[in-house]
Amino acid sequence: xxxxxxxxxxxxxxxxxxxxxxxxxxxxxxxxxxxxxxxxxxxxxxxxxxxxxxxxxxxxxxxxxxxxxxxxxxxxxxxxxxxxxxxxxxxxxxxxxxxxxxxxxxxxxxxxxxxxxxxxxxxxxxxxxxxxxxxxxxxxxxxxxxxxxxxxxxxxxxxxxxxxxxxxxxxxxxxxxxxxxxxxxxxxxxxxxxxxxxxxxxxxxxxxxxxxxxxxxxxxxxxxxxxxxxxxxxxxxxxxxxxxxxxxxxxxxxxxxxxxxxxxxxxxxxxxxxxxxxxxxxxxxxxxxxxxxxxxxxxxxxxxxxxxxxxxxxxxxxxxxxxxxxxxxxxxxxxxxxxxxxxxxxxxxxxxxxxxxxxxxxxxxxxxxxxxxxxxxxxxxxxxxxxxxxxxxxxxxxxxxxxxxxxxxxxxxxxxxxxxxxxxxxxxxxxxxxxxxxxxxxxx
Amino acid sequence: xxxxxxxxxxxxxxxxxxxxxxxxxxxxxxxxxxxxxxxxxxxxxxxxxxxxxxxxxxxxxxxxxxxxxxxxxxxxxxxxxxxxxxxxxxxxxxxxxxxxxxxxxxxxxxxxxxxxxxxxxxxxxxxxxxxxxxxxxxxxxxxxxxxxxxxxxxxxxxxxxxxxxxxxxxxxxxxxxxxxxxxxxxxxxxxxxxxxxxxxxxxxxxxxxxxxxxxxxxxxxxxxxxxxxxxxxxxxxxxxxxxxxxxxxxxxxxxxxxxxxxxxxxxxxxxxxxxxxxxxxxxxxxxxxxxxxxxxxxxxxxxxxxxxxxxxxxxxxxxxxxxxxxxxx
Numbered sequence: 001x002x003x004x005x006x007x008x009x010x011x012x013x014x015x016x017x018x019x020x021x022x023x024x025x026x027x028x029x030x031x032x033x034x035x036x037x038x039x040x041x042x043x044x045x046x047x048x049x050x051x052x053x054x055x056x057x058x059x060x061x062x063x064x065x066x067x068x069x070x071x072x073x074x075x076x077x078x079x080x081x082x083x084x085x086x087x088x089x090x091x092x093x094x095x096x097x098x099x100x101x102x103x104x105x106x107x108x109x110x111x112x113x114x115x116x117x118x119x120x121x122x123x124x125x126x127x128x129x130x131x132x133x134x135x136x137x138x139x140x141x142x143x144x145x146x147x148x149x150x151x152x153x154x155x156x157x158x159x160x161x162x163x164x165x166x167x168x169x170x171x172x173x174x175x176x177x178x179x180x181x182x183x184x185x186x187x188x189x190x191x192x193x194x195x196x197x198x199x200x201x202x203x204x205x206x207x208x209x210x211x212x213x214x215x216x217x218x219x220x221x222x223x224x225x226x227x228x229x230x231x232x233x234x235x236x237x238x239x240x241x242x243x244x245x246x247x248x249x250x251x252x253x254x255x256x257x258x259x260x261x262x263x264x265x266x267x268x269x270x271x272x273x274x275x276x277x278x279x280x281x282x283x284x285x286x287x288x289x290x291x292x293x294x295x296x297x298x299x300x301x302x303x304x305x306x307x308x309x310x311x312x313x314x315x316x317x318x319x320x321x322x323x324x325x326x327x328x329x330x331x332x333x334x335x336x337x338x339x340x341x342x343x344x345x346x347x348x349x350x351x352x353x354x355x356x357x358x359x360x361x362x363x364x365x366x367x368x369x370x371x372x373x374x375x376x377x378x379x380x381x382x383x384x385x386x387x388x389x390x391x392x393x394x395x396x397x398x399x400x401x402x403x404x405x406x407x408x409x410x411x412x413x414x415x416x417x418x419x420x421x422x423x424x425x426x427x428x429x430x431x432x433x434x435x436x437x438x439x440x441x442x443x444x
Numbered sequence: 445x446x447x448x449x450x451x452x453x454x455x456x457x458x459x460x461x462x463x464x465x466x467x468x469x470x471x472x473x474x475x476x477x478x479x480x481x482x483x484x485x486x487x488x489x490x491x492x493x494x495x496x497x498x499x500x501x502x503x504x505x506x507x508x509x510x511x512x513x514x515x516x517x518x519x520x521x522x523x524x525x526x527x528x529x530x531x532x533x534x535x536x537x538x539x540x541x542x543x544x545x546x547x548x549x550x551x552x553x554x555x556x557x558x559x560x561x562x563x564x565x566x567x568x569x570x571x572x573x574x575x576x577x578x579x580x581x582x583x584x585x586x587x588x589x590x591x592x593x594x595x596x597x598x599x600x601x602x603x604x605x606x607x608x609x610x611x612x613x614x615x616x617x618x619x620x621x622x623x624x625x626x627x628x629x630x631x632x633x634x635x636x637x638x639x640x641x642x643x644x645x646x647x648x649x650x651x652x653x654x655x656x657x658x659x660x661x662x663x664x665x666x667x668x669x670x671x672x673x674x675x676x677x678x679x680x681x682x683x684x685x686x687x688x689x690x691x692x693x694x695x696x697x698x699x700x701x702x703x704x705x706x707x708x709x710x711x712x713x714x715x716x717x718x719x720x721x722x723x724x725x726x727x728x729x730x731x732x733x734x735x736x737x738x739x740x741x742x743x744x745x746x747x748x749x750x751x752x753x754x755x756x757x758x759x760x761x762x763x764x765x766x767x768x769x770x771x772x773x
Contacts, residue, residue: 036709037679037680037709037710038510038511038513038679038707038709039508039509039510039511039512039513039514039709040513040514040543040544040546040547040558041513041514041558043555043556043558044552044554044555045554046554048553048554049554061486062486062487067487067514067515068486068487068488069487069489069514069515069517069518069519070514070515072514072518073514073517073518074514076561076565077556077558077561078556080556080557080558080560080561081554081555081556082554084550084554084556084557085553085554098488099488207484207485207486207488207490208484208485209482209483209484209485209490210482210483210484210485211482214480214482215480215482215492218478218480218492218494219478219494220478220494220495221478221494221495221496224494224495224496226492226493226494227492227493228490228491228492228493229490229491229492229493229522229523229525229526229529230526230529231488231489231522231525233525234521234522234525234568234569237568237569238521238565238568238569241564241565241568242561242564242565351484351485351486352485352486379486381484381485381486381487382485382486383485
């Protein structure tokens with residue numbers, strides 16, 4: 001029993017709130033949280049929070065009848081309500097931090113901004129003489145040459161033949177350049193290549209758009225390189241502006257996000273749980289190979305591999321054009337040997353499932369006998385579930401940082417869920433009592 | 445606006461009300477900037493910028509669609525913050541229907557003052573200026589508290605001039621009586637009545653005990669007149685429809701309502717269709733979707749000229765107060 005502490009749950013993950021509360025031995029705070037018919041969030045906190053240490057649990061996941069942004073606004077409103085209700089300290093507990101991943105830019109394989117089939121408009125506007133649309137007195141916007149369209153045409157062809165290494169097209173990606181590429185058999189561009197060129201965007205980002213055709217139809221102003229807003233800093237600022245005094249989260253995709261905050265951030269690790277799973281559930285784990293599906297996660301994977309004394313391999317996502325003729329995995333390279341070994345893929349988050357399923361395919365091709373994927377956050381949005389079902393993965397292990405009941409129902413025994421509630425309960429208890437939480441970081 | 449000028453108006457539209465943005469853009473003679481807002485499959489909002497906003501005077505137009513308030517608000521915050529990081533000279537959030545405006549006081553223990561939170565969030569994201577229409581005020585005579593939540597300028601435009609014109613164009617003013625549906629809105633109604641030189645009435649809600657809505661009492665005379673109810677927002681329309689029934693009982697020839705924000709959530713349309721109201725006139729601050737087709741009683745006044753003119757004046761550093769009394773044609 002812990003005194004003077006209030007645990008308040010949002011709507012995003014009621015099960016986690018329940019189990020954290022039962023671990024701490026206290027009832028969750030009574031509250032009313034819903035929506036008015038106008039769509040505004042409605043929040044009433046029914047228990048006193050005056051002088052209390054308040055922990056608000058809300059994970060960055062859309063579901064349970066509301067969207068991700070609704071959950072985030074609910075969190076901010078709850079924080080603010082506790083603050084105005086004279087809470088001594090308010091801690092936001094976000095097992096999965098929303099907007100923590102910086103979205104990939106819609107780059108093509110060649111690393112150049114994605115070229116679009118030019119519309120009538122830009123054919124007219126875009127020429128070699130085009131200047132960026134920087135406003136300056138006396139600089140006219142380009143008026144376009146008569147043959148401007150041809151130049152754009154040629155540019156497009158060149159960039160396609162360079163980047164001819166194709167990759168698996170997105171399931172619903174509609175190649176918007178189809179009409180453009182038709183009857184375009186010169187320069188060695190065949191139909192299949194053109195097709196995959198148009199859907200490149202989907203295969204190379206870690207985010208899937210809900211409506212890809214809009215993205216593909218979008219055109220930046222001639223001469224301007226389009227970019228995607230990064231909301232990480234904003235989300236951090238919004239939480240502190242709402243009144244959060246402390247933030248507890250787990251396995252931040254970019255540990256740099258901690259630096260966005262002016263308040264303390266405790267970043268817990270899912271590693272101890274994952275390591276425990278390996279030792280208890282993977283037979284002869286000493287002979288397995290730990291594989292990082294991308295270079296960014298290499299450090300994470302080597303940390304566990306080293307501490308367990310097992311081998312390590314790395315998959316490198318090649319963004320440069322390659323001339324490898326094998327269609328499916330031309331863009332991925334395996335560094336290390338996995339032949340006749342059990343592979344353990346380790347990543348912090350699986351959203352669309354693209355990275356891990358592609359990695360699994362490559363590992364299988366390289367002769368891996370069994371493939372486990374160990375992930376901290378299993379968001380599994382879009383087509384992730386069907387991708388994983390159809391993939392070479394033998395087992396996917398995730399934590400319940402987001403609700404997994406629906407995923408479990410769809411994936412069955414392929415999915416294994418580890419419980420993070422005890423770890424968060426312990427972190428809350430320690431933070432409340434002012435004890436060090438670094439002992440939770442040790443995974444030996 | 446010619447393309448050569450530095451520091452132009454940059455109009456950025458969110459997803460909530462593109463029709464209004466298009467009208468404003470047309471009125472200003474500028475193009476809506478090339479940006480797109482989308483959701484990723486994990487429901488995070490993404491905002492892609494396709495043209496430079498460096499050193500420009502950025503106006504971001506985002507109303508809040510009924511039912512999707514939080515989506516719209518997050519999108520607006522992300523848009524503001526993106527323009528801030530892209531070195532815009534000034535960022536003005538044009539929010540015709542300010543979200544959470546009704547939650548502007550701590551009316552119960554631990555009730556959130558969400559309007560203040562929204563104000564803080566907008567400033568945190570980087571808004572330098574706010575333009576809105578008929579900001580909610582629980583006591584109109586006191587003015588809106590929300591303006592006080594901001595430390596940046598808030599231009600609160602009024603739909604009143606547009607309403608006055610609508611009444612003058614459609615009715616003989618001597619046949620009308622302006623009615624406030626509750627005591628709090630008396631100031632709003634008297635102001636219109638004074639401008640039109642018409643009679644004024646008020647409906648008083650008796651509350652015999654707390655939380656029990658008693659009967660509605662009409663103060664004033666509406667017999668054989670066209671009763672015009674005036675309010676700032678119509679949400680579920682319950683009060684409005686009850687007030688209309690009271691007016692009809694008291695001998696009003698016909699009853700119509702003039703409301704700035706037609707939120708019209710829940711069963712509002714059905715309630716309206718079955719009511720004695722002959723018409724509900726709203727402005728297009730809130731996207732109405734298919735509601736106009738579903739409700740033959742719904743009429744819409746275009747508020748975009750007022751907003752466009754406010755944007756133009758703000759950009760050129762002219763006074764906006766002219767718009768408080770005049771509606772641009």
